[in-house]
Amino acid sequence: MTARHAATEFLVPARADLMAAREEWLNSLKNARRLSHNTLEAYERDTRQFLHFLTGHLGGPPSLRDVSALRVADLRSFLASRRNGGAGARTLGRGLAGIRSLLRHLEKRGLANAAGAGAMRAPRQPKSLPKPLGLIDAKRVVDAGEQLAAEPWIAARNAAVLTLLYGCGLRISEALGLDGGDLTDSDARSIAVKGKGGKTRLVPLLPVIHRAVEAYRRLCPYDLAPGTPLFRGAKGGALQPAIIQREMQNLRSGLGLPDTATPHALRHSFATHLLARGGDLRTIQELLGHASLSTTQIYTGVDTDRLLEIYDNAHPRA
Numbered sequence: 001m002t003a004r005h006a007a008t009e010f011l012v013p014a015r016a017d018l019m020a021a022r023e024e025w026l027n028s029l030k031n032a033r034r035l036s037h038n039t040l041e042a043y044e045r046d047t048r049q050f051l052h053f054l055t056g057h058l059g060g061p062p063s064l065r066d067v068s069a070l071r072v073a074d075l076r077s078f079l080a081s082r083r084n085g086g087a088g089a090r091t092l093g094r095g096l097a098g099i100r101s102l103l104r105h106l107e108k109r110g111l112a113n114a115a116g117a118g119a120m121r122a123p124r125q126p127k128s129l130p131k132p133l134g135l136i137d138a139k140r141v142v143d144a145g146e147q148l149a150a151e152p153w154i155a156a157r158n159a160a161v162l163t164l165l166y167g168c169g170l171r172i173s174e175a176l177g178l179d180g181g182d183l184t185d186s187d188a189r190s191i192a193v194k195g196k197g198g199k200t201r202l203v204p205l206l207p208v209i210h211r212a213v214e215a216y217r218r219l220c221p222y223d224l225a226p227g228t229p230l231f232r233g234a235k236g237g238a239l240q241p242a243i244i245q246r247e248m249q250n251l252r253s254g255l256g257l258p259d260t261a262t263p264h265a266l267r268h269s270f271a272t273h274l275l276a277r278g279g280d281l282r283t284i285q286e287l288l289g290h291a292s293l294s295t296t297q298i299y300t301g302v303d304t305d306r307l308l309e310i311y312d313n314a315h316p317r318a
Contacts, residue, residue: 011048013051013055013061014061014062014063015062015064018063018064018066021064021106024105025101025105025106026040028105042098043101043102046095046099047099049082049095053082054067057077064112067106070103070113070117075096075116079095096117096120099117103117131258131268132265132268132269132271133257133261133265133268141162141251141261142159142163142167142212142266143159144159144212144215146254148250148254149247152219153216153220153221156212156216156218156219159212160213161231161239162266163213164178164212165264165270166266166267166269166270167206168193168204168209169267169270169271169287170203171267172241172244172264173241174194174195176231176238176240176244177194178193178229178231179226179228180224180228181225181227182230183205183213183230186210186214188210190203190205191205193289196291199289199291204287222236241263245262267288270287270288271287271296271299272299274287281296281299
């Protein structure tokens with residue numbers, strides 16, 4: 001049992017046989033399927049909530065036998081209870097996905113029947129398009145001269161991180177996960193980045209990225225040796241995402257940007273601006289590290305919306 005799971009197991013109301021089977025499932029997701037840390041936590045939490053519901057629904061902690069006898073009506077009752085508690089369609093859909101995964105794991109071992117969960121339709125998801133920044137605003141955000149930090153090395157650090165998000169399409173966790181030995185060769189044309197699920201991909205490096213990182217290295221008061229974090233907090237520890245998110249919030253106020261201007265919006269901007277300049281979806285999929293092309297295709301909707309906005313604003317009869 002992992003330390004994280006051990007800290008929460010006493011909160012899970014279930015019989016010993018179901019507890020053991022659920023723990024085996026969680027370990028298989030981590031070790032065999034190599035799901036991301038956030039996905040693992042979400043599945044652990046969603047199934048824990050499901051077992052809490054079953055305890056009240058069945059009149060006692062559920063066992064493997066109880067789970068095996070679940071009907072579609074029981075699952076619908078769970079989703080209804082979560083909806084009444086304020087859960088939205090995305091949360092409900094993810095919760096159902098976690099339950100399905102657990103039941104299928106048990107079914108493979110002859111311990112349950114996953115047909116009921118498989119037959120259920122996930123709640124209809126609201127259509128939500130990414131909200132990228134415009135080209136000019138994206139350039140202002142990553143400009144070191146626009147940074148609001150009092151200390152020059154912190155302003156250079158922020159600019160370097162944000163340049164990586166926009167210039168490479170990195171997730172904030174990927175940028176902050178870089179090592180002090182990374183990005184030392186100013187002639188390097190690409191870098192290997194470890195993304196979700198431990199999957200590694202190559203992303204190209206523009207000269208502006210090298211310049212931003214070199215400026216940060218030159219000013220940083222800490223030793224950025226290989227084996228240590230590249231990006232540091234004010235006291236020298238590894239830079240935390242919340243600090244960059246807070247700095248981005250300050251930039252929003254200082255530059256008059258909308259609330260949708262977040263660090264992740266720079267990744268959206270990377271993809272959208274590439275697509276607008278003729279980039280093909282397959283290439284953008286590889287650059288972003290998306291497992292499925294359908295995930296990348298959402299940016300075609302963003303581009304279409306932008307074209308319609310330009311049409312509405314520019315056409316004399318619009």
